[in-house]
Amino acid sequence: MNNPQLEIQIIAAIVAIACAIPGVFLVLRKMSLISDAISHAILPGIVIGFFITQDLNSPILILLAAFMGVITVVLVEFIQKTNLVKEDTAIGLVFPILFSIGVILIAKNANDVHLDVDAVLLGELAFAPFDRLLIDGTDWGPKSLWVMGIILIITIVLLLLFYKELKVSTFDTGLASALGFSPIIMHYGLMSVSSITVVGAFDAVGAILVVALIIAPAATAYLLTEDLKKMIWLSILFGVASAILGYWVAHFLDASISGSIATTLGFIFLIVYLIAPSKGLIAVLYRQKQQRIEASLITFLLHLNRHEEVRERHINHLQEHINWGIVRSKTVLDLAEKNNLIQIDNNIVALTEKGLLFTEKSLEYIISNKDEKIEPMKEDFFLFRG
Amino acid sequence: MNEKVAIKIDDLTVAYNYKPVLWDIDLTIPESVLMAIVGPNGAGKSTLIKAILGIIKPIAGSVSIYGKPYQKNRKLVAYVPQKGSVDWDFPTTAFDVVLMGTYGKLGWIKRPGQNEKKIALEAMEKVGMLAFKNRQISQLSGGQQQRVFLARALAQDASIYFMDEPFQGVDATTEIAIINILKELRRAGKTVIVVHHDLQTVPEYFDWVTFLNVKKIATGPVKDIFNDDNLTKTYGINYKVAVNK
Numbered sequence: 001m002n003n004p005q006l007e008i009q010i011i012a013a014i015v016a017i018a019c020a021i022p023g024v025f026l027v028l029r030k031m032s033l034i035s036d037a038i039s040h041a042i043l044p045g046i047v048i049g050f051f052i053t054q055d056l057n058s059p060i061l062i063l064l065a066a067f068m069g070v071i072t073v074v075l076v077e078f079i080q081k082t083n084l085v086k087e088d089t090a091i092g093l094v095f096p097i098l099f100s101i102g103v104i105l106i107a108k109n110a111n112d113v114h115l116d117v118d119a120v121l122l123g124e125l126a127f128a129p130f131d132r133l134l135i136d137g138t139d140w141g142p143k144s145l146w147v148m149g150i151i152l153i154i155t156i157v158l159l160l161l162f163y164k165e166l167k168v169s170t171f172d173t174g175l176a177s178a179l180g181f182s183p184i185i186m187h188y189g190l191m192s193v194s195s196i197t198v199v200g201a202f203d204a205v206g207a208i209l210v211v212a213l214i215i216a217p218a219a220t221a222y223l224l225t226e227d228l229k230k231m232i233w234l235s236i237l238f239g240v241a242s243a244i245l246g247y248w249v250a251h252f253l254d255a256s257i258s259g260s261i262a263t264t265l266g267f268i269f270l271i272v273y274l275i276a277p278s279k280g281l282i283a284v285l286y287r288q289k290q291q292r293i294e295a296s297l298i299t300f301l302l303h304l305n306r307h308e309e310v311r312e313r314h315i316n317h318l319q320e321h322i323n324w325g326i327v328r329s330k331t332v333l334d335l336a337e338k339n340n341l342i343q344i345d346n347n348i349v350a351l352t353e354k355g356l357l358f359t360e361k362s363l364e365y366i367i368s369n370k371d372e373k374i375e376p377m378k379e380d381f382f383l384f385r386g
Numbered sequence: 387m388n389e390k391v392a393i394k395i396d397d398l399t400v401a402y403n404y405k406p407v408l409w410d411i412d413l414t415i416p417e418s419v420l421m422a423i424v425g426p427n428g429a430g431k432s433t434l435i436k437a438i439l440g441i442i443k444p445i446a447g448s449v450s451i452y453g454k455p456y457q458k459n460r461k462l463v464a465y466v467p468q469k470g471s472v473d474w475d476f477p478t479t480a481f482d483v484v485l486m487g488t489y490g491k492l493g494w495i496k497r498p499g500q501n502e503k504k505i506a507l508e509a510m511e512k513v514g515m516l517a518f519k520n521r522q523i524s525q526l527s528g529g530q531q532q533r534v535f536l537a538r539a540l541a542q543d544a545s546i547y548f549m550d551e552p553f554q555g556v557d558a559t560t561e562i563a564i565i566n567i568l569k570e571l572r573r574a575g576k577t578v579i580v581v582h583h584d585l586q587t588v589p590e591y592f593d594w595v596t597f598l599n600v601k602k603i604a605t606g607p608v609k610d611i612f613n614d615d616n617l618t619k620t621y622g623i624n625y626k627v628a629v630n631k
Contacts (some may be wrong), residue, residue: 028473028476030473131446161495164489164498166487168486171483172467172472174441174465175538177439177441178460178465180457207504222477226522226524228477230477294496
C-alpha cells in the first residue's frame with residue numbers, strides 16, 4: 001500500500017466518523033432528509049465563497065457555505081409553519097431552488113476554474129491526496145485531511161460537552177425546554193455542525209456520499225441497539241468499516257471510490273436489516289410465527305381447561321374439535337409438553353398444575369390486560385412481549 | 387389552608403396563528419394544593435401548562451412562580467408531559483429517562499454523577515419501577531411508561547409539579563398508585579397541578595379545581611365550586627354527557 005492509498009483511506013474514515021455522529025441525532029429526530037437538503041443547498045454558498053476566497057478549503061468558504069445550510073433549515077421550517085405543506089414538501093421546495101442558483105452561478109462565472117457540478121455531487125476521493133497543505137514549502141499532508149480532522153475534533157468536543165443536552169432535547173423537547181436547555185439552541189447547534197461537516201466533506205467525497213454517510217450508519221446501528229451511546233459507537237464503526245471496505249472494492253473494480261463506499265453502506269444496512277437479533281426481518285418473521293403458535297397453545301389450553309370429558313381430550317380428537325391441521329396440532333402439543341403444561345396418559349391430554357396456573361394467568365391477562373399478571377412469563381413466551 | 391401563593395398568572399393570552407386558545411387568564415394557585423384543570427377538548431388545558439413553563443410564548447400577560455418569572459425559578463418546577471409527546475422507541479432505558487429529571491439542577495455541560503443516580507433510583511422505587519430500571523422504554527406497558535415519567539418528575543425534586551393527563555391510557559392499578567403519590571406530595575407541602583379528563587373522579591382525587599374553556603370559568607376548592615353551575619358554564623348544557631362518558 002503506498003502513501004496516497006493510505007491517505008485516501010484515512011480521509012474517508014475521518015469523514016465517516018464526522019458524519020456518523022450528527023447522523024445519529026438526525027435519524028433519531030426523524031430529520032435525516034434535512035441532511036440531503038443541506039448537502040445540495042450549500043452549493044450557492046460554496047460558489048460565492050469560492051469567488052471571494054479562490055480556495056475551496058478556506059475556512060471562510062466553509063463558514064459561508066455552512067451558513068447557507070442553516071438558512072436552508074430556516075427556510076424549510078418557515079414554509080412548514082405556514083401549514084400549507086408538510087415538511088417533506090417544504091424540503092423538496094427549498095433545496096432544488098438553492099442548488100439551481102448554485103448551478104447557474106457556476107455556469108455564468110466559474111467555467112474556467114476547478115469547480116463543476118459533477119465534482120460537487122460526486123466528489124473524487126482519488127484526487128484528495130493531490131491537494132496538499134504547503135506551509136513555507138513544507139508538505140503537511142492533504143488539505144482535506146486537515147479540514148475534516150479539525151471539523152471532527154470540534155464535533156467530538158461538542159458531543160462530549162453537550163451529550164446530556166442533546167439527548168434530552170432529542171427525546172423530549174418539552175422537558176428540555178422546561179429544564180432550561182433551549183431546544184432551539186440545540187436544534188440549530190446540531191444543524192450548524194451538520195452543515196459544516198457536509199461542506200467540509202463535499203470536496204473530498206461529494207454531496208451524495210455525505211448523505212449516505214450521515215444516514216446509513218445511524219440507521220444500521222438503530223436496528224442493533226437500544227442504548228444511545230452504543231448507537232453512536234456502532235454508527236462510527238459502520239461508517240469507518242464501509243469507508244475502508246468501499247475503498248478496496250473500488251480499488252479492485254477500478255470504480256469510483258465514493259460510489260463504492262455508498263454501495264457498501266447500503267449493503268451493510270441490508271445485511272443488518274435481515275439478521276439483526278430483535279428488529280431484523282428474520283427475527284420479526286420468527287417472532288410472528290412463534291406468537292401464532294403460542295396463541296394456538298393458549299386456545300388449546302383453554303379448551304382443555306373447559307372440558308372435563310375424556311372424549312374431548314383424546315389426542316386424536318383434538319384435530320377435529322379445534323379444527324386444526326395435523327402439523328399445527330403437533331407443534332402445539334409438542335410446545336405444551338416441552339413446557340410441562342400438559343401430560344399425556346393413554347392418549348388422553350390433561351393440564352398439569354403448571355399448565356392450569358398458566359392458563360388462568362393468561363386468561364386473566366386477556367380479560368384485564370394487566371401486565372403484571374404475565375410479567376414472569378415474558379421470558380418464556382413471545383406472545384407476552386408485545 | 388396555607389395561603390402562600392405558588393403560582394400567579396395575570397392577563398395571560400396565548401394564540402396559535404393569531405387565534406386565541408387562552409384568553410385573558412387570571413389565576414392564583416395557593417401553595418400545597420392538588421389541583422385539577424378541567425375543561426372540554428380544545429379548552430387550552432395543556433396550553434396553559436406549557437405557557438406557564440415557557441414552552442409556548444404567550445402574546446400577552448405574565449406568570450410568576452413564587453413571585454419570580456419562571457426562568458428565575460425553574461428549579462422549583464417539575465413537568466410531566468403527555469405520554470404521547472415523546473418517541474418511546476428512543477434507544478434508552480427506563481433508568482436513563484428518570485435520570486433526565488436530575489439534569490435541570492445540574493445545568494449545562496455537567497454530567498450526572500453518583501448522587502444523581504441515587505436520586506433517580508429512589509424515585510424509581512417510589513413508583514414501584516425499580517425492577518424495570520434496565521428495561522428499554524419501548525418494552526414498557528403504557529402504565530409503566532407513565533410511572534417512569536412520574537419518577538422522572540420526582541427526581542426533579544421540585545416544589546410544584548405539572549402533569550399533563552397522567553391517567554391517559556393507564557390501568558386502574560397504576561391510576562391509584564399515581565394519585566396516591568400525588569396526594570403524598572401535597573401532604574409534603576408540594577403543589578400539584580394536573581390536566582384531568584375524568585370529571586367523576588375530581589372530588590375523590592383533588593382538593594382544588596380550575597374550570598377552563600379558553601377563558602377561566604372558575605377556580606377554588608373542589609368542595610365549594612365543583613357544582614352543576616360551573617360544569618354547565620364550562621361544558622355547555624351537555625356536561626352530564628361528559629360526566630357519564
